[in-house]
Amino acid sequence: MSSTATTPVIDVERLNVEYGDFHAVKDLSFQVQRGELYALLGTNGAGKTSALETVEGHRAASSGTVRVFGQSPRDRAAVRPRTGIMLQESGFSPDLTVAESVRLIGRLTQRTDRVERLLDIVDLTSKAGIKVSQLSGGEKRRLDFATAVYGSPELVFLDEPTTGLDIQSRDHLWHEVDRLREDGSTIVLTTHYLEEAQQRADRIGLMHRGVFHREGTVSELTRTLPATVRFSLPSSAPDLPLPATRESDGTFLVETTSLQKDLHVLLNWAQDRAVELRELQAGPTRLDDVFRSIGSEQNA
Numbered sequence: 435m436s437s438t439a440t441t442p443v444i445d446v447e448r449l450n451v452e453y454g455d456f457h458a459v460k461d462l463s464f465q466v467q468r469g470e471l472y473a474l475l476g477t478n479g480a481g482k483t484s485a486l487e488t489v490e491g492h493r494a495a496s497s498g499t500v501r502v503f504g505q506s507p508r509d510r511a512a513v514r515p516r517t518g519i520m521l522q523e524s525g526f527s528p529d530l531t532v533a534e535s536v537r538l539i540g541r542l543t544q545r546t547d548r549v550e551r552l553l554d555i556v557d558l559t560s561k562a563g564i565k566v567s568q569l570s571g572g573e574k575r576r577l578d579f580a581t582a583v584y585g586s587p588e589l590v591f592l593d594e595p596t597t598g599l600d601i602q603s604r605d606h607l608w609h610e611v612d613r614l615r616e617d618g619s620t621i622v623l624t625t626h627y628l629e630e631a632q633q634r635a636d637r638i639g640l641m642h643r644g645v646f647h648r649e650g651t652v653s654e655l656t657r658t659l660p661a662t663v664r665f666s667l668p669s670s671a672p673d674l675p676l677p678a679t680r681e682s683d684g685t686f687l688v689e690t691t692s693l694q695k696d697l698h699v700l701l702n703w704a705q706d707r708a709v710e711l712r713e714l715q716a717g718p719t720r721l722d723d724v725f726r727s728i729g730s731e732q733n734a
C-alpha cells in the first residue's frame with residue numbers, strides 16, 4: 435500500500451486548547467481515515483468547536499500536533515482547496531446575493547462546480563438573486579451547506595448542519611452527503627441530534643470536559659450498556675423466567691446484554707403459560723443512553 439493510501443486524512447495528537455487559565459481541550463488524540471464519516475459529539479462546552487476550529491485551521495493549538503492531508507491546517511494554501519467547511523455561524527457578506535456568495539466560494543477554494551446544481555440541492559434556485567441578509571435562518575443554513583460542498587471537496591466539516599432545518603431540507607442535505615461519500619469524500623460531523631450520528635457515523639468521538647469519554651463505532655459504544663425489555667403483567671402471572679426489576683408504575687424492566695436470546699426466553703415463557711405481555715417494548719441501547727451515562731459516571 436502506498437503511504438497516501440494509509441495516511442489518515444486527519445491526524446490529531448495530544449491536542450490542547452487553552453483560553454487563558456481555562457483548559458478547553460485536554461490531550462485529545464484521534465484520526466479520521468479517508469472516506470469515513472466521523473462524528474465528534476459531546477455535552478455542551480465539551481470542547482468540540484475548539485477542537486474542530488483547530489483542525490479547520492481557524493485556531494492555533496496551545497500544544498500538540500494537527501495534520502490534515504499530512505500538512506498543517508494553518509497552511510491554508512495547501513489544505514483549503516481540498517476542504518469544505520460549514521460553520522455553526524455563517525460568515526457571508528449580507529450585501530452579496532445568494533448566487534454571488536456561492537460563486538465567491540468557488541474563487542476562494544479554487545474548485546469548480548455549477549452554481550445552479552448547488553442551489554437546486556438546497557432548494558434556493560428561486561432565491562438566487564436576493565441578498566443573503568433577506569434569507570430566513572433555515573435558508574442561510576442551507577446556503578452554508580451549499581458553499582461547504584461546492585466542488586465536492588475531499589474533506590467536509592459539518593458543524594451542526596441540520597440545526598433549524600425542516601425535515602425535507604435535512605433529507606436533501608443527507609442525500610448530498612451520501613453522494614459525496616460515494617465519491618470517497620471524508621466527512622467530519624458535529625451534531626446534538628444523536629439519531630443522525632447513530633444512523634450515519636462510521637465512528638464517534640464522545641467528548642466531555644475536554645477529553646474523549648469514549649471513542650468507537652456505534653456498536654462499540656452502545657455495547658457497553660445493556661439493552662432493555664419493558665412490559666407489564668396481569669397480577670395472576672407466574673414467576674418470571676428472567677431477573678427483572680419493578681418500576682414505580684408497575685412495569686417490569688429486564689436489562690440484558692443478549693437481547694435476542696432473552697427476548698426469546700420471555701416470549702416462549704409467555705406463550706407456554708398463555709400470559710399476555712402488555713405494552714411490550716424491546717430495544718437495543720441507543721446513543722442517548724450512552725450520553726446519559728456520562729452524567730451518572732461523573733456523579734458516581
Ligand SMILES: Nc1ncnc2c1ncn2[C@@H]1O[C@H](COP(=O)(O)OP(=O)(O)OP(=O)(O)O)[C@@H](O)[C@H]1O
Nearest residue numbers: 453454456458476477478479480481482483484485
Ligand atoms: N474564546 C474563549 N475564551 C474563553 N473560553 C472559551 C472560549 N471559547 C470557548 N470557551 C470555553 O471552552 C469550553 C469549550 O467550548 P466549545 O465551544 O469548544 O464547546 P462545544 O463542545 O463546542 O460546546 P457546545 O456543544 O455547547 O457548542 C466552554 O466551556 C467555553 O465556555
